[in-house]
Amino acid sequence: MIINCGNMENPTLVCSVSIEELSPTGNILRKVHHRSLTMTLGRDEFRELQMKVSFPKKECKYAVKELVIHKKFVKDGKATIKLPDHKIQFMLSNCPPDKLVLFLQTLQTKLDVLKQKGFVSQRSKLFSGKQHDFDEISPLTLKDLQVAHAGKAAQPPTLNLANKKRPLEAAGQVTSSNPTEQDAKRLKLVATKAALLKMTKINGISPSKVLAKPVQLTPEQNNVLEAVLRGRNIFFTGSAGTGKSYLLKRIIGALPPNHTYATASTGVAACHIGGTTLHSFAGIGSGKAPLSQCVQMASQPRIAQQWRSCKHLIIDEISMVDGDLFDKLETVARMVRKSDQPFGGIQLILCGDFLQLPPVTKPGEVRKFCFQSEAWRKSIETTMELTDIKRQVDKNFINILQLIRKGLCPESVCQALIETSNKCIERNGVLATKLCTHKVDVDDINVSRLKQLTGDVRMFAAVDDNEVYKQQLDTLCPAPAYLELKLGAQVILCKNLDIQRGLVNGARGVVEGYDNSANGYPVIKFVNGVTEVLKPVKWIFKIGGGNTIIRKQIPLKLAWAISIHKSQGMTLDCVEISLGKVFETGQAYVALSRAKSLEGLKVVDFNKNCVRADPTVLNFYSKLELRHRMLHNGVEDENEIFRPNPSLLSRR
Numbered sequence: 001m002i003i004n005c006g007n008m009e010n011p012t013l014v015c016s017v018s019i020e021e022l023s024p025t026g027n028i029l030r031k032v033h034h035r036s037l038t039m040t041l042g043r044d045e046f047r048e049l050q051m052k053v054s055f056p057k058k059e060c061k062y063a064v065k066e067l068v069i070h071k072k073f074v075k076d077g078k079a080t081i082k083l084p085d086h087k088i089q090f091m092l093s094n095c096p097p098d099k100l101v102l103f104l105q106t107l108q109t110k111l112d113v114l115k116q117k118g119f120v121s122q123r124s125k126l127f128s129g130k131q132h133d134f135d136e137i138s139p140l141t142l143k144d145l146q147v148a149h150a151g152k153a154a155q156p157p158t159l160n161l162a163n164k165k166r167p168l169e170a171a172g173q174v175t176s177s178n179p180t181e182q183d184a185k186r187l188k189l190v191a192t193k194a195a196l197l198k199m200t201k202i203n204g205i206s207p208s209k210v211l212a213k214p215v216q217l218t219p220e221q222n223n224v225l226e227a228v229l230r231g232r233n234i235f236f237t238g239s240a241g242t243g244k245s246y247l248l249k250r251i252i253g254a255l256p257p258n259h260t261y262a263t264a265s266t267g268v269a270a271c272h273i274g275g276t277t278l279h280s281f282a283g284i285g286s287g288k289a290p291l292s293q294c295v296q297m298a299s300q301p302r303i304a305q306q307w308r309s310c311k312h313l314i315i316d317e318i319s320m321v322d323g324d325l326f327d328k329l330e331t332v333a334r335m336v337r338k339s340d341q342p343f344g345g346i347q348l349i350l351c352g353d354f355l356q357l358p359p360v361t362k363p364g365e366v367r368k369f370c371f372q373s374e375a376w377r378k379s380i381e382t383t384m385e386l387t388d389i390k391r392q393v394d395k396n397f398i399n400i401l402q403l404i405r406k407g408l409c410p411e412s413v414c415q416a417l418i419e420t421s422n423k424c425i426e427r428n429g430v431l432a433t434k435l436c437t438h439k440v441d442v443d444d445i446n447v448s449r450l451k452q453l454t455g456d457v458r459m460f461a462a463v464d465d466n467e468v469y470k471q472q473l474d475t476l477c478p479a480p481a482y483l484e485l486k487l488g489a490q491v492i493l494c495k496n497l498d499i500q501r502g503l504v505n506g507a508r509g510v511v512e513g514y515d516n517s518a519n520g521y522p523v524i525k526f527v528n529g530v531t532e533v534l535k536p537v538k539w540i541f542k543i544g545g546g547n548t549i550i551r552k553q554i555p556l557k558l559a560w561a562i563s564i565h566k567s568q569g570m571t572l573d574c575v576e577i578s579l580g581k582v583f584e585t586g587q588a589y590v591a592l593s594r595a596k597s598l599e600g601l602k603v604v605d606f607n608k609n610c611v612r613a614d615p616t617v618l619n620f621y622s623k624l625e626l627r628h629r630m631l632h633n634g635v636e637d638e639n640e641i642f643r644p645n646p647s648l649l650s651r652r
């Protein structure tokens with residue numbers, strides 16, 4: 001079984017590398033930085049592991065027999081590989097994080113497997129008469145993991161102690177100075193990996209998850225990932241819950257972090273993909289100022305540097321980006337980057353569903369969707385659609401949502417939703433979250449319900465790493481700067497903590513008590529019956545150019561009510577929806593499609609007039625559908641709608 005992730009399985013890295021030559025005592029003798037080098041794993045003529053480094057004019061191959069990997073910052077695309085035999089270390093940066101994880105995983109595991117088999121002796125090599133050779137290494141297999149695991153399990157824990165000279169190198173990974181501890185940690189890691197792979201019988205796995213949890217992209221999602229990696233300017237769409245944001249996270253993991261900016265039209269959506277808001281990236285304020293002023297704002301050194309270093313711009317929830325703003329961004333990009341190409345040559349990766357929330361407009365303002373802009377026409381080469389819904393499984397509920405999405409509400413659908421109003425969807429003391437159309441209603445409900453509870457308030461203050469970015473953190477981070485709780489408070493988890501145990505973003509619970517620690521952290525009972533003490537966790541937001549801002553807070557929010565706008569992108573366990581004051585097209589669809597099932601949904605004042613889809617958007621989608629049918633004419637398994645525009649392709 002091959003572990004792959006689209007075309008990510010090839011363990012070749014292209015990234016920045018600082019090469020350090022070391023003295024026998026480990027001091028750095030010489031250091032050379034290369035902005036872009038290719039590192040390839042392979043085997044020599046004796047089937048032994050080699051790492052090839054390709055420079056512009058030459059190649060160097062290193063036999064790998066001993067290895068030290070520092071991978072603390074692997075998620076940021078950084079790691080160090082030390083080859084003690086060769087007295088050299090490679091400090092990698094700006095690597096696509098998922099590729100880097102896979103590369104390191106392959107390197108370590110293949111070496112472990114090789115150690116099991118034993119190396120060919122120098123003498124045999126000398127007399128073999130074989131020609132020098134280098135074959136690219138085969139992708140990591142389940143068998144490799146099992147063999148590596150078995151080898152570790154068979155090793156006596158004191159093995160590395162024998163190597164007194166270099167215990168860290170012998171242990172293969174450096175995290176602690178105690179070799180026995182390292183062995184134990186590594187064994188646990190490999191055992192978990194092997195067990196996970198066995199358990200899930202996966203044949204597609206996200207590389208980063210090799211170290212954590214198994215992930216599999218659907219064929220449609222893989223097609224999109226591949227189009228992105230081919231450098232296409234792409235818009236991918238699909239109904240709520242088709243895994244658009246989920247896929248975006250994989251896309252982010254496959255691109256070089258220093259040149260990739262992950263943004264979304266709103267702070268909540270940006271948080272789902274660990275990015276920043278489009279406005280904050282662009283640096284043109286609200287974008288309402290005249291173009292010349294916007295260009296001036298974006299030309300400030302810090303902002304201009306972001307625009308210049310950006311090679312891949314990701315925008316989630318594109319439906320809420322105003323068409324005029326998109327046009328302005330396109331011009332700003334060209335001016336700041338001093339390039340005539342659309343968006344100054346930046347690859348665009350846009351994602352969203354135009355049948356969900358539209359751009360915010362003032363009364364009387366003409367609404368212009370992004371797809372109506374000139375910038376869209378000249379930059380988007382490929383449109384793809386995801387159709388496999390992952391949030392809901394019940395076919396009946398999926399059909400209802402599909403009709404609502406298109407603004408249709410036949411009698412049967414109306415009836416099914418009205419019937420939900422009599423339900424009591426309280427489970428395990430957890431009440432349904434109320435989704436409201438207006439923010440004032442949300443605040444009123446949460447404040448008054450908290451007040452109604454007897455008992456003391458406990459306040460938990462967030463710790464932000466940078467006061468200057470406090471406001472940005474308030475926008476981006478779902479956890480509040482100050483979290484006030486009381487016994488019995490209804491809360492919602494706002495971070496994935498443990499997917500296997502159902503502790504996921506959107507999981508609903510109730511405060512049951514506080515633990516005995518000095519901080520008295522809250523004990524939460526969740527809908528699924530799990531009870532957990534919740535301690536502060538970190539949110540790390542990439543604000544571009546490899547920079548991050550961090551908030552540490554307990555991952556909870558009050559959850560008697562949240563606004564529909566804030567709920568966009570969420571998956572919720574049990575929801576109560578009030579649609580009486582719906583004011584936007586797509587708003588009812590967004591609210592209803594947050595629910596995982598009809599059983600977990602209660603609509604209190606359903607009226608078919610609240611179900612509305614924008615005719616311009618419907619027209620846009622029907623044209624896409626027509627185009628798709630014409631292009632593929634019965635070819636299934638193909639989710640690309642537009643063929644790329646050849647004039648755009650030629651520029652890459």
Ligand SMILES: Nc1ncnc2c1ncn2[C@@H]1O[C@H](COP(=O)(O)OP(=O)(O)OP(=O)(O)O)[C@@H](O)[C@H]1O
Pocket residue numbers: 216217218221238239240241242243244245246247353390391568569570571
């Ligand atoms: N390939 C997959 N394997 C397993 N789960 C998936 C996969 N793709 C998506 N999911 C799950 O499906 C749910 C919906 O995904 P996601 O939020 O990315 O959808 P979306 O298309 O962005 O929805 P929305 O339009 O509402 O923002 C999430 O719980 C996500 O973890």
Ligand SMILES: [Mg+2]
Pocket residue numbers: 244245246569
């Ligand atoms: Mg989403």
